[in-house]
């Protein structure tokens with residue numbers, strides 16, 4: 110057996126996997142191999158079938174046909190329990206943590222303890238902390254998950270998989286919710302795991318992550334494999350073309366526009382966060398018609414609270430918000446919408462959509478009571494259906510039909526439903542929070558074009574994003590937020606990445622001093 | 627009114643409060659298990675009632691009150707099994723199925739009682755479950771009569787408070803149960819069978835409610851009266867909210883309701899000038915006050931009343 114090492118079977122092989130959801134073919138004869146100690150990227154547009162394929166490997170879905178081999182041996186997984194027993198762990202796009210339980214409880218959930226059914230918390234705590242330490246995953250094991258920032262929750266998910274003895278890790282868009290600093294740390298963790306012999310599948314939309322970190326890449330399009338490449342053998346342009354099936358058009362040119370009257374004015378806003386600590390400490394800002402103002406900052410510096418205050422979801426403790434000159438301080442979301450606000454919220458399933466309702470219904474969430482969608486207080490189903498068809502087409506949303514429940518859409522397509530709804534209302538001011546999170550490159554570019562088009566159409570845009578590239582590319586002015594204050598506003602023509610980066614970290618003395626005056 | 631100030635009155639009142647709290651306590655412990663697993667079982671009223679009937683029948687038939695308790699438990703579990711099948715396997719609406727379980731229990735027990743015992747003037751009775759005087763402890767002044775001269779099911783209830791707490795927070799079963807009630811998909815994704823856990827929780831709930839029902843028909847008077855659960859199951863639902871889904875809280879809240887009932891009996895006997903209807907509503911008024919005062923402040927299990935469908939299979 111010794112000499113046979115080189116021809117040892119791969120860690121995981123998926124052979125000719127096909128999976129339908131009703132009329133939708135999510136996977137269509139997919140072959141996939143994962144070698145020992147490799148990081149393998151899985152690329153593809155929104156709805157290409159990446160998550161479905163990995164859910165099949167993890168035992169959450171049963172394939173219609175095809176075979177799974179682990180270490181060369183044919184296996185059949187009826188539930189994740191069996192996949193876990195074969196050393197497979199998965200971190201989902203939407204985390205699978207129980208918010209009301211502690212980190213420790215989440216990590217050990219479903220595991221056999223030494224004295225089943227007694228839980229030996231002392232023993233578990235020691236072992237979980239050992240695992241966390243050996244892979245540099247710093248977490249407080251006794252904290253309640255609901256109180257942890259997403260970056261830490263993700264560490265909990267990885268810890269959970271490793272603690273169950275996973276040797277193969279599936280990570281579904283892990284970096285979508287991380288800040289640039291966290292991404293660097295996270296990549297170090299992954300490299301450490303690869304050295305220790307772990308195999309990793311990394312689903313991502315960020316092409317530079319593929320070239321920077323991965324060994325091989327498999328590209329899916331419309332449920333089929335369109336290519337498997339060595340990551341050091343392809344360029345980002347080639348990958349993009351494989352994913353989309355055509356060359357990506359160059360992004361549209363920015364038109365020169367003289368900004369008009371202010372549509373959103375914020376003065377001296379202060380507010381508390383969910384834990385009743387100061388989140389915003391006096392924020393003033395104005396967005397004029399025809400300009401994009403970007404808010405740059407590391408996640409957790411008050412961006413969410415700022416967006417909530419503007420959208421009428423959180424009452425400020427001081428200050429004023431005016432939309433189109435109308436006082437909307439502490440107003441209901443309805444009043445904010447009526448005053449001309451469009452809102453692409455950060456949390457698409459929680460705030461942006463009613464996940465159980467159909468796509469068509471979600472598209473008229475604010476307007477369902479107005480003409481043409483309602484007459485005399487009854488819904489006009491035909492009008493709603495017609496609107497849905499138009500939006501599905503215009504935003505190329507991949508859904509089985511307009512009556513599909515929104516929570517069965519792929520992550521990126523859910524985001525597109527929100528975009529379609531908000532843009533079609535032609536707001537005067539668009540509040541866009543992480544508008545491209547989870548979107549594939551073509552869709553992200555599409556959103557950027559939409560935002561630029563809105564700007565050209567004399568809409569004001571307030572773009573809140575932790576993606577510095579996105580902020581730099583789109584904004585006319587960049588406001589940097591740090592610990593609940595705007596520490597400086599820069600003209601994007603003259604702002605450098607380095608300067609903004611320093612300010613985001615709270616290290617630009619010049620600007621800090623100015624804001625303190 | 628000076629009787630109210632005597633020691634005898636108070637000892638009697640507290641002892642009665644604990645006794646009357648017992649069926650509510652047993653039912654609410656069961657309900658906590660079901661709700662913590664994500665199943666709102668408003669059929670608990672019916673499970674109490676059918677437990678009372680089953681317990682009475684088994685004791686009457688075999689002559690052994692302990693077999694009666696067992697019979698009550700089995701009757702409660704049988705109804706719970708039907709409820710579980712509808713709500714878990716068929717994912718039917720939990721409220722509707724709960725109402726159905728209650729109506730079914732009212733019908734079956736009323737009809738069954740008449741068919742089996744006919745319309746006699748002699749009220750049928752069964753061997754009752756005698757009180758246990760715990761040797762030594764029962765003689766302690768004040769505490770003895772309150773705590774140690776009670777019905778064995780009272781002791782069982784107290785033991786089960788600790789047992790439920792321990793099960794929920796110190797065993798892997800409890801951890802799975804809580805996870806299933808909060809985020810079933812997450813539990814499923816680490817290999818916990820949502821269905822198994824929910825079935826177990828609902829059956830345990832039915833069993834506990836059944837024992838609570840057997841207490842109603844086998845302690846003291848030892849007879850079955852139609853609709854004798856008299857809303858105690860619904861009170862147990864309020865107790866669970868009041869207790870914030872915690873067994874120890876359920877003990878406190880049940881005793882509060884038991885005290886209201888005990889006080890009501892005593893006042894009826896002594897304050898003849900107050901119409902008894904006013905006193906009889908005391909526990910129910912307390913329920914309303916409790917619910918109003920707690921509403922919005924307690925957090926229920928996130929997946930309560932939500933059926934779980936497994937996708938993609």
Ligand SMILES: Nc1ncnc2c1ncn2[C@@H]1O[C@H](COP(=O)(O)OP(=O)(O)OP(=O)(O)O)[C@@H](O)[C@H]1O
Pocket residue numbers: 130133134135153154155156157158159160161162202507508509517518519520521522547549937938
């Ligand atoms: N549970 C489900 N029920 C019905 N359709 C589904 C379900 N899960 C996925 N689909 C459909 O299958 C297709 C593939 O979805 P999948 O989630 O695998 O895409 P993805 O590649 O992960 O996309 P994204 O990058 O947006 O996350 C989509 O069209 C989606 O709508």
Ligand SMILES: [Mg+2]
Pocket residue numbers: 159160161202281519520
């Ligand atoms: Mg996906």
